Amino acid sequence: MGAVLPLLALRAFTETARLGSLKAAAHRLGVTPGAISQQIRQLEDRLGATLLLRSRQGVQLTEAGARLHPGLLRGFGQIENALAELEAMTAEQTLTVSTVPSFASSWLVPRLADFSARHPGIEVRVEATAQLVDLHQERVDIALRHGLGHYPGLESIALLAPVLLPVASPALLGKGPAIQSPADCLHYPLLQDSDRADWALWLQAHGVEPDSRVRRGPSFDEDLLLLRAAAMGQGIALVQDNHAQEELQSGRLVVVLDLPWPARFAYYAVARPHALQRAPVSAFIDWLRHQANLASPVLPTV
Structure with missing residues (x-):
């Protein structure tokens, strides 16, 4: 046999x-039985010996095949074990x-450089999706969920309890009537959340009985879209304070009235109980808690 195996x-x-x-081997290797048969035939031609005898009952090893097979079985087993050990070592320092x-x-990615500086040996992989992941089935270590914190079979750690703020572009406010009270917001187009509920709740919390105008306007299922529409001057948006910080600091948006109102849901770090025993998971959650406890910047108002 030549140098190239x-x-x-x-x-x-x-x-x-x-x-x-042949069929079972083809299924195991993800190829067709014909491909398996061709590979074996080429190997037999190269070795100048018959290795397998085929029959209706399956395949049987010849004398030459019986001598070759145990060594190959041990060899491939050692290769698989070595790869499995490497994958386990890599996975131990990778966090999804x-x-x-x-x-x-708006919140996680801008802060990740700090985590990487503190833990250079841990590789973080962020999956940004609106779909609710199943931590029992998918290869996700930590889910940052926006909800009430009740997740059966999982551990949840409270991180942030955001508040809702009304924001708009300075250009829009400069062309319209002054806003001195919550009711004045109704003189402008209102940009809605997907449920069209936040504006009514915010106004009621500040003593204003909503009218038909409160549910009008385009709706968006993500704060990113609400912020983009508000920055383009399409109306006033009611968004989470932690989502709006970059736009407010840049001056693209301003707070219309400094009357924050608690959002219905908070942010939680959620993980499987046994996952919390992994050093990268516990380090990331400790870091999240530290970041969540940092003081929020002063936000500009009109």
Whole structure:
């Protein structure tokens, strides 16, 4: 046999002999039975010896095949074990975090450089999705969820309790009537959340009985879209303070009235109970708590 080993053919022969079937070996390796048969035939031609005998009952090892198979089986087993050990070592220092796009963009991602500086050996992978991940089924270590904190079978750690603020572009406010009370917001187009509920709740919390205007206007299912529409001067948006910080600090938006109101949901770090025993998971949650406890910047108002 030449210096270059026919690894595909050797693996095809090893799996066929181990499983006793071309079809089973093909399924194991993700190829067709014809491809397995061709690889074995090429290996037999190269070695100048018949390795397998095919029958209706499956395949049987010849004398040459019986001498070759145990060594190959041990060899491929050692390769698989070495790869599994490497994958386990890599996975131990890799952290997959899932959260919604708005929170990832406005809060988590801008702070990740700090975590990487503190823990250079931990690799963080962020999955930004609006879909609710199943921590019992998917390869996600921590989910940053926006809700009430009740997640059966999971551990949840409270992080942030955001408040809602009315924000708008300075250009829009400069062309319209002055806003001195919550009721004055009704003189402007209102940009709605997906449920069209936040404006009515905010106005009622500040002593204003909503009228038909309170549910009018385009609705958006993400704060990122609400912020973009508000920055373009399309109306006043009621958004979470932690989502609006960048736009407010840049001056693209201003707080219309400094009357924050608690959002219905808070942010929680959620994980499987046994996952909290992993050093990267516990380090990331400790870091999240530290970041959540940092003082919020002063936000500009009209």
